[in-house]
Structures are given as structure tokens and as C-alpha cells.
Amino acid sequence: MSEHNFQLLSSTLQQLFGDNRAEWPPSSFRQLFVTPTYLSKLEARRPCILVGGRGTGKTTALQSLRYDASYDRLQSNGQDFGDLVYLGFLVRINKNRVRSFHGRDESLDWGKYFAHYFNLIACAELVSMAAWLEEKTGLRMPVASLKLIAQDLGMVDFSGDSTLSLGGAIKNALSLLQLKVNNPKSRQEVVLSMAEAPLRTFVEELVACELAGERTIFCCIDEYENLLDYQQAILNTYVKHASPPLSYKVGVRKNGLRNRQTLDGQDLLRTPDDYYEIEIAEEGFDHFAQQVAAVRIRAARDAGIPIPKNLNVFLEELSFAEEAQLLGAERIAKKVLEELAGEPVCAYFERKPSHEVYFLKYWQASEKTSILDLALHWIANEQEWKTRLGNYGYASLFWLSRGNKGARIRKYYCGTRVFLALAGGNIRYFLELIEASLRHELSDRTDFPNELTLSPKSQTLAAKE
Template sequence: MNPFSKGRYEHIPTHLYYLPHKLISELEDSTPSYVIGSRGSGKTTLLKSLNWEERIRNKWLNQELGGDAFRGRFIGVYTKLPLIQVRSFKAWLREHVGATSDSLFGYYVDLVSIENLAFSLSVIVNEMHIDVSPENESVAVSRFLHDSDYLIENEGDETNTLVGVHQAIRQRRRRLEKLAQAGISPSTCLADFFIPEIGELSRSFCSIFGALLDASTETEELQKWHFKFCFDEAECLDDRQLLVINTIIRTTESPASYVISFVGQPTDLSRTLHDNLTAQSADRFIHFLDHITRPEFENLCDGIANVRIRAQLESEGRLPGDLRQFQTANVLGRLNLNLLVHELVSKSESGEAKALEKLAERFRISPWLQDGESLSVPPYIEAHLADVLKLTPPPGNESNAKRRQASQEFRKKFVASYLSICRELKVRKIPYAFANMVIGISDSCVRDYLSQMHQIFESFEGGLVDFVNGTVDWQLQSDAIHIASDNKKRSISSGIEVSKPENVRRLTYCLGALAAVLQQGTKGTVIHLRSSERGIFQFSEPIGPEDKNPLLFDVLKDANEAGFIRVKSEGQRILGFRVHASMAPSFGFSYRGAYYPVVIKKGDVIKMLETPDDDDLILLAKQIGKRISEPGSDSAQMTLWPTDDASGFVFDDSDVL
């Protein structure tokens, strides 16, 4: 069995969990959270890990929690928003935008939340996971129904149990759904039965039953119980519905709390229905899963892999004592680009390869190297850069000057030089190998990491223990990484991930080819080395949903959410975009994606969407690349060092050393 299964959470009967400490601590906190990330970044796993039933019944999660299913002293309930009647409410209230429709949708969200929580609490209490006496339960139910007496419409429906509360709320929720489906006027609904303020029902329920749990369990004063409503796939909400959710979160009070997940950037997480009431940083956490640092992502991947490997071996009844902790770097090795070039040069009889060998030998004995510095393989990349860019070493033995030049002239351009050498050597299938490349190609997406490791393990001839305790040949890695990238590229046409598959395919194919042209360079040019790893594409002005050509915005948004394109955005406006690094092996650009911006015309991108043939897309990419790289082009004059920000387009050259 391959432990690096690529299956989605929804398709795996018993899910395995690895919980990153800092992130899960903030999600377990009573402060509300928004979780934002592309598909495959782990949103559903995180939200499910907060669900009370999963914490009690999933042994792998329970182990991660140290056996404490109620760690953090909360009860979480999970709701997948597309499975409730969100679309029905959109259609129903589309013609009635205003306070009435907002109140109805807010009330519906409250009913769904408390129906789920009331049922969950009844099971928890009945199964004795928390010891609550029937008398105390009855008193709490009576208090809640006294505060919300409109829930009981018939005297015969009165109850003193959580089960009864669940049934009463479910009946009211279903009635509201029927009104929506029938298209009854919202004003008629308000006259027909009482609608409380947005969030009032959940505030009342959580306050009363939070006090019940506090009184029923021994907890420290600072460890009071709270309830967490986890709403997944909130991208299905329209802008007005999102304002309602923001308002609920902004006006919520402990012990009620919310965790909301989105694919892609929501419209606005600060605005509410009240002009003078906005959500601030202190009101909630916002977690951008696509923008975590490379070391954080590598630790996350290693943690997930360890959990999967140990579960696999345990299920097979063999967990050897000498099994080492899985680390991607141990199994795949740390990046050595000169080694990859050495392998290519050693197998080539071309004049270019012989010339590069001579350059490297001259560089090895030149004043470039610091005193005492030794190299395991010839310095092909440094020699190539020094030759092409006409660099000269600092005079004498100024080690500090050499270090500065090593960073500015060499390290930041290592990957660009590697790609350029591969082009000059006419390498048809550029090698991609080692842990740094696998992590970079994954582009902060756990699913892409697992996809690559899945293929690598499939190609490995030994068993799982040998895989973990050994090292994998770089050539095997490269072949497997190419398979994973090609599989993802072909998946665009399936339409599983995107709503406009053909448009997304054309865009990704052409931009991927264009990124390769810009980063590999062409014969006789050096701009790809002076401003390396270009491929963050920017229009002269940002675009948004109101753009004159909405198809362009929709396709970019669609491709971003599916993990084929990465966009830099501000609210709903797209400022820049690049091809997802998982496409790098298929097209031949940097495993780090792109770091430097170039200006691209909207007309060029629209032409990509209108070009059906793959060969024509490649030709178009070459034409655009040639124009961008022409001396004096605005695109060739972009800032050399982009600034760090929260977009995910941040330069990190630490992995090439």
C-alpha cells in the first residue's frame, strides 16, 4: 500500500490527522477564524479536526489530541455549506435585497447552527462523554425556550430535553426552507412567524448551555467551555450572504465562536451589515494557507507523511523500532543543482557540454573561490554566470566582498542559470529532484506534495521501511515528479476542479510555456539572468469582476481556486498572477514558480483564451516572450527585487545553497 494516498478527505473512510501546533492552537481558541486556501491546502481536514464526533471516534485524531477529545474545552460542529439551502435562499431573496432578506438568511444560519449543536450535545450527554444530570439539562432547556418561546408553536410540542430542542429547531428550519422553495414573499414570512436579530438564537443557546457545561465539569476559571460552528466551503455564499456571516461573527459573544473556510479570497472580511461596525484584527484570526513560509510548509508535509507512514505500518502489523522519523530532506536529499548539471554534462558529447566543462575547471582555480573552499562537483553554474554576465571577482582576499558577490551575483541567479544551461545543452526533459524541489513544486499545497511523493514511492523498488530509512536516486525522483506534474496538467481538461476547463487549460498551457521562455532565455540574451525567474504577470491596471471582459477575471479566479494559477489580489481585484509551481516540470520553468514581475497585455491573455490548438499556444507564448524581453520594453524594466508581502510572491533563495 502507498501511504501517500492522493484521495480527498471526503473519499477516505478513516481520515488521518497531523495538526500543526500554532495553527490548530489558534483554531481551538474561542476567537473566530477565517481559513483561506486553494483546493488541496487542507481546509476541510482542519475544520473536521474541530468536530466533536471526529475527535471522539477517530482514533488517529484522538491520538494527536493526546487522548483529550475536548482539548481546548470546546464542542465543535461541522457544516458543509453547499449541502444546506444556500442556493435556494440566493434565488429567493435576490429580488428582496435589504434588512428583511438579511434577517431571514441570518436566522436560517442560526437555525442550522443550533440544530446541529443541540443534536451533538444530546449525543455527548447521552453517551456520558460529559456528565450532565437530567435535572440540570431540563433546567437549561427551560431557560432557553423561555428566552426563545417562539420556537414552540404548539403546546403539545413542549419539551425539557436537548433532543426535543433539536426537533423543534429542525421543524422550524424545514418550514423556512419550504417558504424559500415556494418563493413566498419575505414580508409575509416576517408576519407569519417571529424572526429574532441576526445571531441572537446562537448567542442565547451558547450562553445557557455553556454555563451548564461549566457547572457540570471541573474547569479552571480561564478554561470555560465554548462552542465552535465550523462552516466549510463558504465560497458558495454571495456577497450579501457573506456580509450576514461577517455580521454574525462580529456580533458574536463567547461562548459562541465560528471557523469559516473559503477557496480563494473572499470579497471583504471586514464589512458587516452595519456601516459603523467593521471587523478588525482583534475580532478574528485570518489564516492564509497558501502563504505559509517554505520551512513551515516542509514541517507540515513531514508531519503528515509521518502520520501516514506509521498508520500504514501499524495496520500491517509491523512498526520496527529502528524506523527513523520521516523527513523529506533525508529521503530525497538536499538540492545540489551543480550535481544535476554534472550528470547532464557527463552524458553529453556536445560542444556546449565540453565548453561548460572547461569553464567550470577555469572557475575552480580562479580567485572566485574563498580560501579553503572545496566543491564536491565542478562549479558549472557559477562559471556559467561569470562567463555570460562578464563578472569579475573582487580584488585580493576580501572574503566579505566575495560573500556579498556570491549572494548578489550567484545565489539569487542559481536557478535561472540552471534552466539556461539546460536550454543550451538542449535537454528535452529538465531534471527536477531533491527535497527542495518537491517542496517548491508543491507551492504550499499538501495535495501536490502527496501527489509527487505518491509517484516517487510507486517507482521505488523497496518496501516502506527501506524507503523511510534510505535515500532515493535522483533520476527516479525526477521521472516521478514529471509524471505527477503531467498528470495534473492533463487533469485540467477533466472539468472536475474548474467550471471553465477549456479556458483554464488554454490559459495555463500558454502562461506555462511563456514562463519557461522568460526563465530559460533565448540564444544571445542575458535578461533572464539579470532579472531571473520572471513570470509574475501584471496588467497595467488590476482587474475585477466589473471588468469590461468578465471572462478573463472569471477564468483567472477559477484557475487560482483549483491550484493551476496563483493570483495576488486585493479584495476581489487581481493585481498579478503566475503559473502554479506544480506545472514547472511539465513546462520547464523554475520549481519556485516565479519571483519577478513582467507587464502583460490584457489582449494577449484574451488571445490565449481564444486559441484552441496547443502548438499555436506555444507559438503565441514565444511571440509574447520575445516582445517582453526586447531591450527597452516596459516588461524588461520591472523592479529587480520585489518586496515581501502577504501575497505569497516572496523571494526566498535559501534553498539553493
């Protein structure tokens, strides 16, 4: 293999495991997306709030509900446009922008301005979805429908005759709103829309003109924690009073839903009355993470990269005995046998593997008893020492490298089970561990072996990093 090809395949492999993001290009999203175990719950018609920490896959799950992503998944399963039962669009809350709707200037009703802002950005996404539906169905939104939506958005002078012209008008309205919010004392007049009204008008018109058919339309809102408390109250009201064909899917970090009030301040947003809550940490992370890795392994093999099909083979593991050997058990066991030399018990321990013999020295460090006494006790109480080794063997591995100055590795962290535990429910971190292991494994290579696996050393250095 040429150096160029090696570098190309190495780069491909590291990119595949580089991240699990909703910002992939559509082709990569279709190829690498793995259905989370909770997707059927998220696809239900009722509003849902998806709760999880950073990197747990909230954005990717919400992105999968988008009209184009869900259609691509259907196509990959041999289905077509007629099998779509819902249409989703995604609004990501930009902290820099939503925090602009706040200040000491009391001349502006910040709540009304924010509601208008959300209506505009949501309708901008709906315009993109409507254009996509027009392309798929061959139908067009009537001019009367476009004018009705524009009027609800406060654009009373709208005279366009296409979804494209509506999108342009919304973009201009957003620019005017931003200028007003940043210059509250300016004389620029902005006509404000009513909370949620334009969204409902838009989806009802999509249904009426048969672009959406009888499908439910999901307004997916990501990074809900970026909203100020009063802004959460406004959108909480949208969620609480949602009714077909419009429903809401919200992604939020743990404890990010700080305010459960609605606009009247009394009627709280509650589960399960108003929405279904999905806690990602309780939805089977280990199985999902292994599936995510398996898809990337398959893509790597399809690209001609020689790696094993099985994740457990790709991520090499160490048994207790193997790890003890690597950490210097044989050196300690040799000292134990030297101390027992000449004693009748020595022959008994010479027949034992070094990963058991060294344990006498470890136990001596805490008991302050002679090696001979411990050896005699072991012979007389074989089962007790077997249990002791099972209970304290892991801790003894940390002790093994004590005094071994300059040792780069004092404990190995490798294998699928260990990486899943280290990831702690964070799919992004799980993939990052594998990607960093690849970087260490490939750093001194100029060619792939017949089958590339990640050594315990590479995995451990990645975990340390």
C-alpha cells in the same frame, strides 16, 4: 511478496498521500491529523478568521475544533473528557443553498430568511453536539430547555422531550423553509427566528444544564466566501457581537471576506478590535508540510511498507553535478575536450569533472568566443569562474538538453525543498506531488525493493503532470 500483497500495499501507500482532507473517517482523522503551527491561536476564546487559499488546510483545522475531533486528540495525549476546554461545531456554507436566498421577488425579506436558515443549520449541529454530550456525561437536556430553543426557532408547536426529537423538528423546519424559498409566492407560512438568538439560547441552556460546563462553544463557519455580500453582513454581526460562552471561528479564502459591514451598515467588522486574523501563508508552511508527510510515512511503515523514516531520504534529491550528468553534461564535456585536443590547456580540463567542463560550451553560446580563449581565461581566473558557475549553473541545466530531440526530461524537479517550493503553501498540492510520484514509481513494479524511495525521474514526471 505476492502480486496481491504488492497491490494492497501500493494502494495503501497512495491513499495515505492522496489528500489532506477534513472528510476523512474519524479513525483516519485521529491518525493522520497534524497540529498546525497556528492552532493555539485558533483555540483562543476570541473570534478568529482563518485566511488561506484552496488546499491550505482551513477546513481540516476547523474540523479539528469539533467536539469529537478535539476529544480524540486529547485521548491520544492521555487526557480525558474533563480536560476539554472548548466544544466546537462546524457549519460549511453550501453555495447552492445560500445563493437560493436571492431573487427579484420583493415579497420576501431575504435577509431574515437567510438568518433563519443559518440558525436552523447551526442548531442542527448543536443538537448533534448535545446528544454527544449527553452520552459522555450521562445528563439530559431538560424538556423546558428543548422547548425554549424550539420556540426561539419559530417551532411554537414543538412537543418533543429529547434532543433527538428536537433534531427531527429542525429537519422538518428546514424542509418547509426550503420549499418557501423556492416557491416564494406559495401560501406556505414560515415563522422566522431572530438573527443569532436561537444559537445563544441553545449554548446558554447547554451551560445551564451543565452539559457544556464552563467551556467556550465555537461556532466554526467554513467557506465564508460562498456567502453573498448581504449574508456576510448578517454573519459579520454575529462575529462582531459575540460574547461568552459563544465564539466564532471563520474559514475564508484570500480576499473572500468581501464585505466587512454589519447589519446597520455603519459599524464595520475590524481586526484586531472584533476578531483575530490568522494568515495561513505566514504560519510556517514548510515545517507543517514536513510533519504532515512524516505522519503518513510512519503510518505506511506501521502497515509494513518498506519506506525510509526520513522524508529527505524518501524524496531523492540530486546535486548539481548529478543532475548535470543525467542531462548529458558528459556528452558536451567530451566535445569541449575534442576542441581543446592538442592544446596545453587540455590536460588541465581533462582532470576536471564533466559538470564543470561542459560549462565552457554553455558560456561560449552567449559570449561567441572560442573555447580555447575561454579555457585560458578560466585557468587565469579560477575564482571568477567558480563564482560564475555558482551564479549560472542552474540556468545552464536548461540549456543542456537543447537539441536533444525526444528527451522526456529537460530539467529535474525533485527533493523535499523543491516540492515545498512547488506547493506554494498548499498542503493538498504537496501531498498530491508525492502521491503522483508514487504512481510513477510503482507503475512498472511488481514488488517493493528493500527500501522504496522516489526517484528523481518519478518526482519530475509527477511535477510535469
